Amino acid sequence: MVGHGGWSGGCVDIRNRVCSGGNLPSGALKASSAPCLKDRSPGFPFRLFSLYFFLMPSVPDAPWHIVRQSSIHNLGVFAARDIPKGTRILDYRGHKITKAESTRRGNAQLEESAATGEGAVYLFVLNKRHDIDGNVPWNDARLINHTCNPNCEAQIIRGTIWLIALRDIPEGTELGFNYGFDLETWEDHPCRCGSKNCIGYIVGKEYWPRLRRLLKKRQAAAASLAAPDPEDEASLASASRKRASKGVGKKEKTTSGK
Template structure:
């Protein structure tokens, strides 16, 4: 649903309401205070083989998570509301694999109305095609895993020095 009215919801779960985000597209917002450690929402999808996963990743499917040594999860399905959760460079949530299921868990107490984010954990492949607009003071400007932040910051400095 495309609308300019940011109060319009596209869905709800136990803890979250999904509506327009200033970060990107639709985002997930806390319906009530969420205590640290809460399993906020399950990231659901289709279980696929590693071969199928590779093929879909090559088609730029960015919703795939590792499940086991033999299977991955493709979250690009209508029923997976968690796919709307935006990336954040200093996120209040994290994706956690637990017994072959993926949950978005609260890293700290989250206030009612706050947008819930997690780090998408992207590697450096074509990272400059994935700018981040999370707006957090810690933002490195691109969607990458935290282990790559320093590398990306160095690249940002070089680019700014070279004009």
């Protein structure tokens, strides 16, 4: 005779793995009226395993993130609750495209952005052959802003791009990762993350030493253009003295003429 859920001989006591003549602990399932016999059928372990998960309390699959206005740029993604370090917060979704198509779309999006001042590129490297175009409304991860002090990072796990928490993230904190841009067009991407270690531009951290050298040279060049040349200063001072002496003479002549 088959009891509840395909169990032979009546309902099974989870703790003792035997038939129960009464109710199961915590009243999870109502006992069968079948005779109380030990279950020796071949599928017993699998059915017990299945029932264990059936009896487990359901955990709501609430998202780790919410989308709202950001002080960095437009919309951003924030922690909906405390996020433990190492958590897979959300995945980067979109259309899987070839590298050639990725280049075409990227150039088109950049041209549109240059012409209108709006738009963005949401292409994400997946592997050597494919990229993910995340410019789709169901991809909240595309709204995560760049920061020079990231609290999450992108990792590719079994073909899926996940945003992983680098540390414990308190509820309400904005999520951010380093976009990893190279130095080719660094001047086109100023950073507004506001972190203490912000380098001023959206570039990968591995490029920071080179960028600092570039910025230092640029500042030195600007300072040299702004500061007068010592020889020029001497020439200007000499010319000023000559003009002053000529001015005094003319004034005296005018005075003596009166």
